[in-house]
Amino acid sequence: MSHGSPAGAVLARRRPRRRKLAVWLILLASLAIWCGRFAYLRITLRPTPRPEYWEAQVARLDPPPPGAISPSEALVILSNRPWDAAIGTQFPYSHRYVASVLELPWDRSREDIVAAIARFTSDTFESSRAKLKEALATGWRDTLVLAPDPTRYDVGPQYGAWRLWLAAHSRWAIEENADYDAAVEDWLMILGLGRQARRARTVFALEIEAALTDAAAGEMSFAADSLGGRVESLALAQKVADIVGAEPPPRELVAGERLYWLSVLEHIYVREGRDWLDVSEAAGVVSRFTSMGWAPPSRLWNLTSPVFDGISTARGNVDEVMATLDGAATLAAARRLARTPSSTGLGPLEGTPTWIGGPWGLSSAADCLARYYQARCRLEAALTLVALQEYRVRHGRYPDGLAALVPDFLPRLPIDYADRQPLRYCLTDGGFLLYSIGADGKDDGGQCAQPLTPWRQGNADAVLSNARRREVSP
Amino acid sequence: MNEASEYVAPLLPPTAAPPEPARRIGFFKAFLLFWLLPKRYGPHLAAGSWARALAAHLVAVSVIGVVIVLPKLYTAIGQRMILPQSQVTPVNVREALADTILLTAVQSSGLAWSWLPLAGLAGLFVSPLLVVLLVGTTLMPWAAGGDRATSVWKRSVRNVLWSATFSVPATAISWILSRVDWAKLYPFDIALILVVILSIALGAVLFVRMLICGAGRYVGPPDGPAFAPREPRCDDCGYPIVHLPLDTRCPECGLAVSDSLPGGRRQPTDWHRYELHPQGLLALLRLQWTVLRDRDFFRRLPVQSGMATARHFWWGTYMLMTLTVLFLYFVLSAVWGDSSGHRFDVPSFSEAASVAAIASPVGIFGLQVAGMFVGCLWSQWRLGVRDYRVSATACYYAAPLLWPFVLFGPLVVIVVSGPLLSVFDPRRKFELWDFPLTGDMLGGIGLFVVFLGCLVFWRMRLGAALRAVRYANV
Numbered sequence: 001m002s003h004g005s006p007a008g009a010v011l012a013r014r015r016p017r018r019r020k021l022a023v024w025l026i027l028l029a030s031l032a033i034w035c036g037r038f039a040y041l042r043i044t045l046r047p048t049p050r051p052e053y054w055e056a057q058v059a060r061l062d063p064p065p066p067g068a069i070s071p072s073e074a075l076v077i078l079s080n081r082p083w084d085a086a087i088g089t090q091f092p093y094s095h096r097y098v099a100s101v102l103e104l105p106w107d108r109s110r111e112d113i114v115a116a117i118a119r120f121t122s123d124t125f126e127s128s129r130a131k132l133k134e135a136l137a138t139g140w141r142d143t144l145v146l147a148p149d150p151t152r153y154d155v156g157p158q159y160g161a162w163r164l165w166l167a168a169h170s171r172w173a174i175e176e177n178a179d180y181d182a183a184v185e186d187w188l189m190i191l192g193l194g195r196q197a198r199r200a201r202t203v204f205a206l207e208i209e210a211a212l213t214d215a216a217a218g219e220m221s222f223a224a225d226s227l228g229g230r231v232e233s234l235a236l237a238q239k240v241a242d243i244v245g246a247e248p249p250p251r252e253l254v255a256g257e258r259l260y261w262l263s264v265l266e267h268i269y270v271r272e273g274r275d276w277l278d279v280s281e282a283a284g285v286v287s288r289f290t291s292m293g294w295a296p297p298s299r300l301w302n303l304t305s306p307v308f309d310g311i312s313t314a315r316g317n318v319d320e321v322m323a324t325l326d327g328a329a330t331l332a333a334a335r336r337l338a339r340t341p342s343s344t345g346l347g348p349l350e351g352t353p354t355w356i357g358g359p360w361g362l363s364s365a366a367d368c369l370a371r372y373y374q375a376r377c378r379l380e381a382a383l384t385l386v387a388l389q390e391y392r393v394r395h396g397r398y399p400d401g402l403a404a405l406v407p408d409f410l411p412r413l414p415i416d417y418a419d420r421q422p423l424r425y426c427l428t429d430g431g432f433l434l435y436s437i438g439a440d441g442k443d444d445g446g447q448c449a450q451p452l453t454p455w456r457q458g459n460a461d462a463v464l465s466n467a468r469r470r471e472v473s474p
Numbered sequence: 475m476n477e478a479s480e481y482v483a484p485l486l487p488p489t490a491a492p493p494e495p496a497r498r499i500g501f502f503k504a505f506l507l508f509w510l511l512p513k514r515y516g517p518h519l520a521a522g523s524w525a526r527a528l529a530a531h532l533v534a535v536s537v538i539g540v541v542i543v544l545p546k547l548y549t550a551i552g553q554r555m556i557l558p559q560s561q562v563t564p565v566n567v568r569e570a571l572a573d574t575i576l577l578t579a580v581q582s583s584g585l586a587w588s589w590l591p592l593a594g595l596a597g598l599f600v601s602p603l604l605v606v607l608l609v610g611t612t613l614m615p616w617a618a619g620g621d622r623a624t625s626v627w628k629r630s631v632r633n634v635l636w637s638a639t640f641s642v643p644a645t646a647i648s649w650i651l652s653r654v655d656w657a658k659l660y661p662f663d664i665a666l667i668l669v670v671i672l673s674i675a676l677g678a679v680l681f682v683r684m685l686i687c688g689a690g691r692y693v694g695p696p697d698g699p700a701f702a703p704r705e706p707r708c709d710d711c712g713y714p715i716v717h718l719p720l721d722t723r724c725p726e727c728g729l730a731v732s733d734s735l736p737g738g739r740r741q742p743t744d745w746h747r748y749e750l751h752p753q754g755l756l757a758l759l760r761l762q763w764t765v766l767r768d769r770d771f772f773r774r775l776p777v778q779s780g781m782a783t784a785r786h787f788w789w790g791t792y793m794l795m796t797l798t799v800l801f802l803y804f805v806l807s808a809v810w811g812d813s814s815g816h817r818f819d820v821p822s823f824s825e826a827a828s829v830a831a832i833a834s835p836v837g838i839f840g841l842q843v844a845g846m847f848v849g850c851l852w853s854q855w856r857l858g859v860r861d862y863r864v865s866a867t868a869c870y871y872a873a874p875l876l877w878p879f880v881l882f883g884p885l886v887v888i889v890v891s892g893p894l895l896s897v898f899d900p901r902r903k904f905e906l907w908d909f910p911l912t913g914d915m916l917g918g919i920g921l922f923v924v925f926l927g928c929l930v931f932w933r934m935r936l937g938a939a940l941r942a943v944r945y946a947n948v
Contacts, residue, residue, distance in 0.1 A: 283579035297588035301579045304592070307572045
């Protein structure tokens with residue numbers, strides 16, 4: 001039809017309009033297909049984690065010596081708690097009672113001490129203790145389940161319970177029987193438990209080790225006065241060194257934590273198609289971390305995944321935190337790091353990744369390192385106190401400096417973890433002062449307002465020579 | 475009169491003058507000045523492209539977002555922000571967004587419908603456009619310019635999109651006001667509060683002016699029912715009266731042919747003549763009563779012209795309604811003041827009246843706008859009126875039909891907190907045909923019946939009015 005006719009003119013007008021419409025329709029259809037495919041993949045694809053691979057990686061970090069017992073055997077031994085049945089029937093709170101045994105002067109009329117003596121004189125306790133001692137001689141590696149939830153380390157409570165009971169047993173051995181060898185054995189067992197816990201190389205494991213070390217060091221300090229001459233300090237220090245072992249740099253102390261987080265990232269990132277975050281799964285994981293324990297929300301939430309970073313950025317953040325932790329080689333540095341959460345990019349939920357670019361709980365890791373350093377410092381001080389008492393028994397006076405203790409009483413100078421220098425020591429009227437310069441890293445000449453709690457924040461320095469039990473029940 | 479003029483002409487002349495050609499206004503010029511010159515720029519912008527209108531809207535919304543919402547967002551989630559608030563970068567904004575999404579997902583994981591918050595989150599992005607569409611459609615009567623209904627809708631929506639550029643002066647003024655140190659200007663704080671209130675009021679007036687004046691005029695090609703000659707029809711039944719002798723009657727309904735033509739029964743009202751004269755107020759008051767009382771008023775009303783006059787009548791009616799209601803509240807509060815003083819579970823009359831009085835200007839405006847929208851929609855869809863101006867003019871003049879609704883407000887206040895409160899007390903028991911009733915139920919039923927009566931009255935009279943103008947030639 002010619003364009004000269006009216007109908008032709010109408011057709012000629014309509015053609016470009018139709019063409020334009022067709023282009024729009026094709027564009028819209030392409031967009032719809034792309035969106036549909038995007039939505040389908042985000043809703044159907046799921047992460048493909050490799051927990052076994054990461055568990056093997058963790059196992060290689062700090063393997064137990066050859067001939068070590070298996071993790072399941074260790075768990076059976078640790079779970080065999082002979083005190084539960086008897087104390088649980090006589091007294092309502094077994095742990096509270098045994099914790100109170102460590103406080104106040106030893107008094108046989110006290111209900112808790114009566115119960116504790118009943119336990120410690122029983123065969124069942126002694127046999128359980130002997131089994132634990134035997135297991136500690138070979139060592140083990142705890143079962144570490146790298147599932148993305150906070151209950152991954154379920155042997156933690158067992159360590160806590162044994163710590164209290166072994167410490168109480170050491171006190172009982174000294175107070176009732178003057179059996180110093182048994183007490184030393186208890187302390188070494190506590191330290192041995194800490195050493196086993198450390199094999200996991202996670203923040204939580206480090207925290208357990210710090211608590212165990214602190215308990216052993218505390219009991220050792222309380223008994224230091226009476227130990228003089230009865231226990232050879234050099235031998236004790238060497239045994240402790242053998243158990244505790246060489247101290248790795250901070251990053252390696254929590255190297256398992258890094259692997260754990262990398263395995264968690266695999267639980268929440270889908271690797272098909274440019275490593276995107278499974279927001280639903282991530283929300284479920286965070287929910288479990290915050291103890292809400294809810295099931296993951298609808299998978300429709302995954303449609304928001306483009307807002308989040310990819311797994312490579314998240315891995316980079318984890319490594320960045322590990323590198324930052326290397327700067328926390330002293331107590332002062334670790335405390336500083338723990339106090340600066342905002343500038344180091346702490347996420348909204350303490351101890352969990354933010355999944356979007358901010359590093360995970362650097363603050364809690366640094367804080368844990370600080371507690372670990374405090375415990376190690378107290379252990380150094382406890383060994384020094386024992387050595388000082390032995391020195392006094394042999395020479396009738398305290399030495400002028402700690403250097404006099406090496407090598408006859410100590411294999412090396414004790415370390416102040418606040419700055420990695422030797423612990424501070426000076427003679428006073430009829431005694432001595434042994435202290436750490438504290439978390440502020442400044443030597444204030446041993447000023448300590450609250451000697452019972454040397455690491456409390458208000459104290460200028462941490463005086464470690466005035467160790468004594470609490471006079472009043474907390 | 476010669477012989478030819480004694481018959482009805484085959485076509486009546488167009489009712490609107492040829493429109494001004496549309497011109498292109500520079501984007502930034504329009505973006506910055508539209509709020510000042512809506513009558514000048516608005517018609518051309520509304521007739522422009524969708525792309526420019528959408529771009530202007532998005533830029534304006536971004537201005538609001540960046541200047542107002544973002545700092546609020548940062549403050550709201552300040553605890554969880556990764557970097558200090560001063561560092562507003564795209565990365566930080568994305569991280570804050572991701573943070574919010576993850577937290578919402580975590581919180582929603584405990585819900586049965588955990589996708590619902592996601593839908594809400596998506597709605598945040600879609601809702602501004604939905605609001606634009608809703609407002610644009612509602613304001614169609616103000617955009618009637620003689621073009622077709624689809625064109626009116628497009629112009630109205632585009633005008634609303636452009637109206638978002640009001641954010642520029644609004645943001646600037648808000649910023650200036652936020653910079654003022656009010657404490658330093660203490661003795662003059664009342665004056666400054668007045669300045670703030672006046673600024674807000676002026677801003678509201680300017681914004682409403684943009685919305686309802688921007689697309690009030692049609693520019694562009696003369697494409698619409700008002701710009702083409704029309705076939706004359708009988709005013710009552712729509713029968714084509716072409717070539718009928720002027721002195722005969724419609725063969726269908728018997729209406730005199732001359733009544734359907736210019737100079738026939740549709741004559742300007744007193745309001746048309748005196749709206750800008752001192753007696754205009756009297757004409758306004760009289761016309762209120764005429765519209766309410768005279769069922770044939772819309773048969774005598776010219777609707778093909780004088781839309782500006784009709785609009786003024788609408789505004790006059792609005793002012794009258796608002797002032798009447800405020801006056802009523804004032805008088806009733808003076809009379810009954812604390813009439814519900816013995817009841818502590820309901821507000822006193824003066825309290826309720828104050829709230830209602832504050833709400834009434836906006837409420838009445840909304841009511842009238844809704845009435846306009848529903849009336850025009852009905853006239854277009856059910857009665858087949860092609861020219862939107864005709865529907866709009868009829869609806870403008872039908873505004874007084876809302877008087878019963880307007881007076882319904884004070885009635886509600888009287889019932890819920892006035893002297894009749896004792897009658898409508900929930901503790902009072904009645905029996906109506908063996909059906910037990912309480913006082914408040916009686917009040918509720920009474921109000922519902924009155925409301926239903928108002929609705930029926932409005933619906934019937936508006937229907938009659940629109941039917942009376944559907945075939946109007948004048």
